[in-house]
Amino acid sequence: MATMPLSAAPRRTKPTRPRRGQAVPALLFLLPAILGFGVFFAWPVVRGVYLSFTDYNLLSAPSWVGLENYQAIASDPVFWNSMVVTLQYVVINITVQTIAALGLAVLLHRFTRSMVIRGVVMLPYLIANVVVALVWYWLADYNLGLINSVLDAIGLDRVGFFGDANIAMTTIALVNVWRHLGYTTLLIFAGLQAIPKDVYEAASVDGAGEWRTFRSITLPLLRPVLAFVLVVTVVGSFQIFDTIAVTTQGGPVDATNAITYYIYDRAFTRFDFGYASALSVVLMTILAVIALVQMRVLRADQSDLER
Amino acid sequence: MKKSLITPVAAAASLALLAGCTGGDDGSSSSEGGGGDATTISYGLWDSNQLPAYQQCAADFSAANPQYTVDIEQIGWDDYWSKITTGFVSGENYDVFTSHVAYYPEFQKNNQVLPLDEYIAADGVDLSVYQDGLVDLWQSPDGVQYGLPKDFDTIALFYNEQMAEAAGLSAEDMAGLTWNPDDGGTYEQAIAHLTIDANGVRGDEPGFDKDNVDTYGLWMEGAGGADGQTQWSFLTASLGWTQTDGAWAEEYHFDDPRFAETIDWWYSLVEKGYMPSYAAQEGISWADQLIAGKAAIVPNGSWMTGYVFGSASDTFTPAVAETPVGPDGSSWSMLNGLADNISATTDNPDAAWAWVKYLGSADCQDVVADAAVVFPAIKTSTDKAVAAFEANGVGVSAFTDHVDAGTTVLFPITDFKSDVNAIMAPAMEAIMSGSTGTDSLVAANESVNALFN
Structure with missing residues (x-):
């Protein structure tokens, strides 16, 4: 994906038209993917959209209620609160993660060839989300956690990282930055490697320093990759769930009741599958719009290398 | 962070899908x-x-x-x-x-x-x-x-016998504590005396630093939501208050002043430094806080007996006492x-x-x-x-005496249970975090009762 824009050079030969005999084998090869897509994505979306217009508790048949669920969502304070805290999470998570990953990737690219260091950067991403969440949850415990013991030892006040309504969402956002930093770094790093060396050599000949090189060469040429990274991470970030589910469970006072957690709560705790489906459709719409806008604004399909 | 756009819909809807596919065998x-x-x-x-x-x-x-x-x-x-x-x-x-x-x-x-x-x-x-x-x-x-x-299960006070002894509280003292919502009775006195700050000063002694507590006299295990099963139900029961008038009632009484004054007293322990704040209790479970010496008393259910008593150590001697005797002269427990x-x-x-x-x-x-x-x-x-x-x-009469004496209130059972919880959990968390007062319970109760209309 990262190198895709670079390969969009003018084609020398026309693509060969598929010969008649290839259609059947091609279809056979595609069948598992199509089946998976149909069964696990397409049909559930259709079914989910249908359920969003019903009152459905899973145990008895869905009954059609028209737009009632959507009207209820519009005036549901918990939904609006969940949008606010989700946005809060996304902003903190994406800002910190993207800046840190960019910095880390540039450092890796410019200053080290060590596979060990590159591997270590990826390590947190290899640990399961739930494990990461629980380990940080315990580390950050107010009374028994290591972090608070250290804060206490150096004379600072203890912090209720997960229990203080003003801090909990920030804590969760930073825990996930810790886990996803390596993965994001790797994506950007791949993008950096696709930038031709001669551009850097030219910059160096022109007497550009590290900072100037970064601003005038690395950043512009990295734009398509950054756009891709942002679309993927923002869409993923909106779906924060597991860290919340194993730590705060939406509390304190809904401070971490993000939209996906609220959907889960409505569906699986309160058996309100119609309402939860409507919430899901709202989320899907929001994410689709965000992805489209991002692609447009960041011109992800064009590289400055071509100009 | 999952990477698919439609996972939530897929998760919800694929269940229904699977339901259609797997009718056959049973x-x-x-x-x-x-x-x-x-x-x-x-x-x-x-x-x-x-x-x-x-x-x-x-x-x-x-x-x-x-x-x-x-x-x-x-x-x-x-x-x-x-x-x-x-x-x-x-x-x-x-x-x-x-x-x-x-x-x-x-x-x-x-x-x-x-x-x-x-x-x-x-x-x-x-x-x-x-x-x-x-x-x-x-x-x-x-x-x-x-x-x-x-x-069945009932509620009693788990405590660290070593801490009680060091505070001069015998097993008899612990079993005979009294409580009222005005000054907390000998229950609050024991809690205060068992609270120790980082300098070794007890909660009821001059110079106690409530912002630097090492051992809390009482632990808060969350705010209790709609049930307060292990948190406050044994206190409110002694005032004659229960959430509803019996099983399947269609009205809750969270707006009752007796409930408010119990929660007011309970929250006052946070302000006095005898109980962790809501922010400070989030994290490692109450049982491990008790075992680690961060708490002296924790009210909880009989189902935890095995875990607590199995965790005895050099610094933790598990013991269990009856819930405090309330203004009506009895010790109470929720029964489930x-x-x-x-x-x-x-x-x-x-x-x-x-x-x-x-x-x-x-x-x-x-x-x-x-x-x-x-x-x-x-x-x-x-x-x-x-x-x-x-x-x-393991002596467990503190749990079982309630069923013999009939000093139990039933776990509240009504329709819309999960919706009631969804309203009461954040409402109670707000009160126990100190961000609202117990006067907010009137509005919360209205939302709860609106479910039944």
């Missing part, structure tokens, strides 16, 4: 167990501590009834209810499963569990052998019985009990009933009693369990 199929055509009864439970006892029950049951075998599956609490609910949809549910009053009203309302009255009448099952109140928990609003009680439900999806209701009847009999409950994990619902089996606990050196 949990209770015939299998060739031990020669004949034995009918297999599938049985679900969530507590791994109780698994060995129920495996023994199942073996005894099959030995006495060779036409049946029981296939037990244990799944942790967190996944258990999703499994049960989706099991109803798919038709693949357990024939019989351990049930909880917070969940079964929903199942009963949707006709997913079988009524037992005809079986009970036909087999002449004596419902008076169970501890008082437990049978009622498993009756629907119109008086239909859906479960036979299997065990489990029972076994039969799924409506079962192919063999008669076989399922035979197993439920056995689970509800003294034969099986005595086996459970000997395991000394929970208190069985049958009175004579309860006594056996108490003896088994005592044989292990």
